[in-house]
Amino acid sequence: xxxxxxxxxxxxxxxxxxxxxxxxxxxxxxxxxxxxxxxxxxxxxxxxxxxxxxxxxxxxxxxxxxxxxxxxxxxxxxxxxxxxxxxxxxxxxxxxxxxxxxxxxxxxxxxxxxxxxxxxxxxxxxxxxxxxxxxxxxxxxxxxxxxxxxxxxxxxxxxxxxxxxxxxxxxxxxxxxxxxxxxxxxxxxxxxxxxxxxxxxxxxxxxxxxxxxxxxxxxxxxxxxxxxxxxxxxxxxxxxxxxxxxxxxxxxxxxxxxxxxxxxxxxxxxxxxxxxxxxxxxxxxxxxxxxxxxxxxxxxxxxxxxxxxxxxxxxxxxxxxxxxxxxxxxxxxxxxxxxxxxxxxxxxxxxxxxxxxxxxxxxxxxxxxxxxxxxxxxxxxxxxxxxxxxxxxxxxxxxxxxxxxxxxxxxxxxxxxxxxxxxxxxxxxxxxxxxxxxxxxxxxxxxxxxxxxxxxxxxxxxxxxxxxxxx
Amino acid sequence: xxxxxxxxxxxxxxxxxxxxxxxxxxxxxxxxxxxxxxxxxxxxxxxxxxxxxxxxxxxxxxxxxxxxxxxxxxxxxxxxxxxxxxxxxxxxxxxxxxxxxxxxxxxxxxxxxxxxxxxxxxxxxxxxxxxxxxxxxxxxxxxxxxxxxxxxxxxxxxxxxxxxxxxxxxxxxxxxxxxxxxxxxxxxxxxxxxxxxxxxxxxxxxxxxxxxxxxxxxxxxxxxxxxxxxxxxxxxxxxxxxxxxxxxxxxxxxxxxxxxxxxxxxxxxxxxxxxxxxxxxxxxxxxxxxxxxxxxxxxxxxxxxxxxxxxxxxxxxxxxxxxxxxxxxxxxxxxxxxxxxxxxxxxxxxxxxxxxxxxxxxxxxxxxxxxxxxxxxxxxxxxxxxxxxxxxxxxxxxxxxxxxxxxxxxxxxxxxxxxxxxxxxxxxxxxxxxxxxxxxxxxxxxxxxxxxxxxxxxxxxxxxxxxxxxxxxxxxxxxxxxxxxxxxxxxxxxxxxxxxx
Numbered sequence: 001x002x003x004x005x006x007x008x009x010x011x012x013x014x015x016x017x018x019x020x021x022x023x024x025x026x027x028x029x030x031x032x033x034x035x036x037x038x039x040x041x042x043x044x045x046x047x048x049x050x051x052x053x054x055x056x057x058x059x060x061x062x063x064x065x066x067x068x069x070x071x072x073x074x075x076x077x078x079x080x081x082x083x084x085x086x087x088x089x090x091x092x093x094x095x096x097x098x099x100x101x102x103x104x105x106x107x108x109x110x111x112x113x114x115x116x117x118x119x120x121x122x123x124x125x126x127x128x129x130x131x132x133x134x135x136x137x138x139x140x141x142x143x144x145x146x147x148x149x150x151x152x153x154x155x156x157x158x159x160x161x162x163x164x165x166x167x168x169x170x171x172x173x174x175x176x177x178x179x180x181x182x183x184x185x186x187x188x189x190x191x192x193x194x195x196x197x198x199x200x201x202x203x204x205x206x207x208x209x210x211x212x213x214x215x216x217x218x219x220x221x222x223x224x225x226x227x228x229x230x231x232x233x234x235x236x237x238x239x240x241x242x243x244x245x246x247x248x249x250x251x252x253x254x255x256x257x258x259x260x261x262x263x264x265x266x267x268x269x270x271x272x273x274x275x276x277x278x279x280x281x282x283x284x285x286x287x288x289x290x291x292x293x294x295x296x297x298x299x300x301x302x303x304x305x306x307x308x309x310x311x312x313x314x315x316x317x318x319x320x321x322x323x324x325x326x327x328x329x330x331x332x333x334x335x336x337x338x339x340x341x342x343x344x345x346x347x348x349x350x351x352x353x354x355x356x357x358x359x360x361x362x363x364x365x366x367x368x369x370x371x372x373x374x375x376x377x378x379x380x381x382x383x384x385x386x387x388x389x390x391x392x393x394x395x396x397x398x399x400x401x402x403x404x405x406x407x408x409x410x411x412x413x414x415x416x417x418x419x420x421x422x423x424x425x426x427x428x429x430x431x432x433x434x435x436x437x438x439x440x441x442x443x444x445x446x447x448x449x450x451x452x453x454x455x456x457x458x459x460x461x462x463x464x465x466x467x468x469x470x471x
Numbered sequence: 472x473x474x475x476x477x478x479x480x481x482x483x484x485x486x487x488x489x490x491x492x493x494x495x496x497x498x499x500x501x502x503x504x505x506x507x508x509x510x511x512x513x514x515x516x517x518x519x520x521x522x523x524x525x526x527x528x529x530x531x532x533x534x535x536x537x538x539x540x541x542x543x544x545x546x547x548x549x550x551x552x553x554x555x556x557x558x559x560x561x562x563x564x565x566x567x568x569x570x571x572x573x574x575x576x577x578x579x580x581x582x583x584x585x586x587x588x589x590x591x592x593x594x595x596x597x598x599x600x601x602x603x604x605x606x607x608x609x610x611x612x613x614x615x616x617x618x619x620x621x622x623x624x625x626x627x628x629x630x631x632x633x634x635x636x637x638x639x640x641x642x643x644x645x646x647x648x649x650x651x652x653x654x655x656x657x658x659x660x661x662x663x664x665x666x667x668x669x670x671x672x673x674x675x676x677x678x679x680x681x682x683x684x685x686x687x688x689x690x691x692x693x694x695x696x697x698x699x700x701x702x703x704x705x706x707x708x709x710x711x712x713x714x715x716x717x718x719x720x721x722x723x724x725x726x727x728x729x730x731x732x733x734x735x736x737x738x739x740x741x742x743x744x745x746x747x748x749x750x751x752x753x754x755x756x757x758x759x760x761x762x763x764x765x766x767x768x769x770x771x772x773x774x775x776x777x778x779x780x781x782x783x784x785x786x787x788x789x790x791x792x793x794x795x796x797x798x799x800x801x802x803x804x805x806x807x808x809x810x811x812x813x814x815x816x817x818x819x820x821x822x823x824x825x826x827x828x829x830x831x832x833x834x835x836x837x838x839x840x841x842x843x844x845x846x847x848x849x850x851x852x853x854x855x856x857x858x859x860x861x862x863x864x865x866x867x868x869x870x871x872x873x874x875x876x877x878x879x880x881x882x883x884x885x886x887x888x889x890x891x892x893x894x895x896x897x898x899x900x901x902x903x904x905x906x907x908x909x910x911x912x913x914x915x916x917x918x919x920x921x922x923x924x925x926x927x928x929x930x931x932x933x934x935x936x937x938x939x940x941x942x943x944x945x946x947x948x949x950x951x952x953x954x955x956x957x958x959x960x961x962x963x964x965x966x967x968x969x970x971x972x
Contacts (some may be wrong), residue, residue: 189593376646386653408650416642419623
């Protein structure tokens with residue numbers, strides 16, 4: 001049990017350590033030393049992921065783990081580490097830094113249980129555990145009205161979606177008599193009579209997932225929450241939280257609903273087209289960088305759905321691969337926004353004008369991140385997107401990928417807008433040169449290297465492919 | 472790995488090393504000389520490749536692809552780094568090397584963010600090299616997109632006029648083309664193996680597979696239009712005049728000279744070769760469009776007064792002739808098309824470099840505000856006239872060889888439709904003569920328009936290097952066309968065989 005729950009136990013240990021450290025009196029003013037050790041612990045936590053994972057089940061088949069799930073957890077650990085590094089500038093002057101990490105690690109723990117869930121109830125518990133601390137995190141800046149608003153919006157929407165999800169879950173239980181994925185797969189065999197009964201319940205369950213991945217039409221909370229929350233939380237929401245739900249969504253679809261593919265494929269097709277199109281259209285006119293990245297991340301969710309639609313080992317591995325790349329590129333973008341916000345408080349696109357003159361390295365990283373999000377070579381994003389579309393092409397959905405490809409052109413327009421702002425526009429008062437902390441710079445260099453190199457080291461994708469499965 | 476294969480890899484590694492060296496230096500002169508040295512080495516490498524290729528062929532090596540090198544890349548989905556060249560690729564590689572080398576010297580005076588400028592330019596050229604030597608559709612597509620993106624920065628940062636609009640328009644239209652292309656290439660992948668197990672992006676393998684005709688009908692237009700957009704396929708050519716006129720000199724040179732050739736090359740070696748049945752069925756659509764492009768481009772040029780727009784529209788006309796040659800689907804016309812790609816590449820690069828140099832002196836590109844320039848800058852003026860003569864197809868220059876081959880090939884199709892299209896397209900020769908002579912007459916000949924023109928200096932040494940390089944290519948191909956045309960002709964065997972299967 002200790003071995004199978006390794007990832008979770010380490011996180012629990014971290015939580016305990018943080019709690020105890022919190023109780024130590026004194027030195028409340030200078031947080032830099034404690035932040036250093038926290039980051040070291042998170043790094044060790046990430047390194048533990050490299051120890052091979054055994055396959056196994058626990059808790060009456062509710063909890064399942066294998067190599068693929070280990071990799072997914074490791075990716076989330078990795079993302080959390082980068083976010084923690086990026087948050088340094090912001091946290092070093094914050095009295096509640098420990099609380100931040102307590103909440104952060106708790107959500108991560110919830111996500112780990114969720115990813116490992118092979119039972120809908122377990123999944124629900126994990127989902128809630130991942131979401132509730134997030135609302136507290138979104139409202140973390142206690143003296144900011146916008147932050148409080150963002151927390152309230154997140155919690156209300158989460159509760160609503162959870163309620164819908166639970167209702168669907170109850171209906172599914174009524175129909176199949178089980179909440180275990182494998183048992184459900186046997187009951188949900190997809191004969192036409194079964195469709196009528198299960199369509200509604202599945203739709204409700206999908207709604208629950210849809211809220212968390214923020215796919216259209218369940219995306220309305222995203223932009224407001226992203227804008228109001230502190231940048232670190234926004235990046236956590238858009239990368240880690242989203243990816244974890246994507247992982248478990250894949251398991252649910254590929255295992256529990258493997259015989260229902262004719263039902264969920266059209267659903268996913270429609271939502272993916274809506275998601276990327278609306279996400280892109282709304283992103284076109286955003287001025288605030290966080291809102292902009294919010295809509296861009298909605299559009300990215302649309303592309304992820306296309307990868308899931310591949311319903312093959314290629315589909316699953318391409319999504320995992322994309323998540324890795326997405327961690328690099330989106331956290332690279334958020335990292336730049338985050339250090340600029342921490343240093344100058346500026347978050348608008350207009351403030352970025354002429355930035356290449358004053359902050360060339362930050363501008364170059366943001367340029368690469370934008371190219372990677374847009375899927376342009378030589379950045380890793382090119383490979384990530386192409387493989388997801390390839391997975392869908394394998395099933396013959398050529399019209400769908402044509403729509404996706406045209407959507408990428410729209411998205412290229414607004415990503416290029418950022419680049420234009422930094423490199424071509426002139427500004428009276430560009431953001432002055434500044435040096436960010438060593439932590440942020442480490443995080444940014446990791447993102448930089450990841451964006452450039454991930455695509456060329458094919459071994460990573462080949463490994464993901466070898467641990468993936470399809471229908 | 473045999474030595475000949477290293478030669479191909481060098482086409483990617485030499486620019487890559489140059490880029491890395493560029494990152495390390497700050498001094499203006501070092502930046503220039505590192506770029507020049509890197510691209511000079513690349514030019515030597517290209518000539519070496521040409522010679523080696525001719526030696527191999529004359530020693531009786533009839534493999535369709537020479538100097539092949541293959542390394543596994545993404546093993547799980549069978550993507551490999553597969554490089555190799557046939558005659559067409561060699562010609563295109565030589566073209567790229569010549570134009571980039573000249574481009575480095577033509578932009579000697581760039582002083583704003585010089586390092587970034589050369590970096591983008593060499594990246595652009597590296598992508599083109601990679602494109603032409605790729606035998607794997609994945610890497611081919613990778614290099615294709617890689618070539619488009621630096622153009623945005625080159626135009627947007629160093630351009631002139633409505634540069635931001637032009638940069639955005641060009642990038643979005645070309646990436647739109649690549650969106651269509653991506654769908655088509657993924658389609659080819661999943662039809663590359665009828666048994667459904669060993670899908671591949673390998674062009675040589677796909678060429679031997681007969682893809683079902685229904686699938687071909689869907690993918691052929693996607694791929695042909697996708698490549699066609701960058702080859703200025705009418706009516707999707709509109710990025711070209713805006714983009715080329717706003718771009719800085721060297722970017723226009725490489726873009727019009729090399730990047731537009733990516734389109735023709737792809738239409739020929741991907742669309743037509745891999746989907747021959749659909750090409751036979753649907754080529755008429757593109758013949759209509761290409762003919763329209765030839766005529767439209769030529770007539771539009773007549774009324775332009777901006778030197779760059781003149782060259783951009785005449786490029787539309789000349790590039791449409793490339794597509795027309797390909798769509799005629801016979802060996803002679805296709806040979807002509809590839810020759811035209813080379814000829815137009817060096818010629819248009821020469822034009823753009825001259826326009827840049829003239830603009831630096833006269834500070835206007837409007838021909839009606841200039842006059843008598845031949846008297847004050849005789850060297851540049853003479854070279855412009857020579858380029859013009861090449862453009863209107865005077866024997867002795869590459870333009871003549873290329874156009875006449877296209878038209879002879881086109882006329883071999885003896886049905887009414889092809890004949891009419893050919894005859895209409897041929898009239899462009901006359902129109903070309905009209906606009907070239909008109910332009911030369913207005914701004915080079917006649918009385919000197921402004922007093923201050925008398926103080927203008929003629930070409931400096933780096934400008935002479937750029938122009939002489941391009942000029943010699945035009946003349947060599949004009950006088951000894953058979954070196955190239957034989958190489959191209961025999962390399963078209965695979966395409967023609969596929970078309971007849």
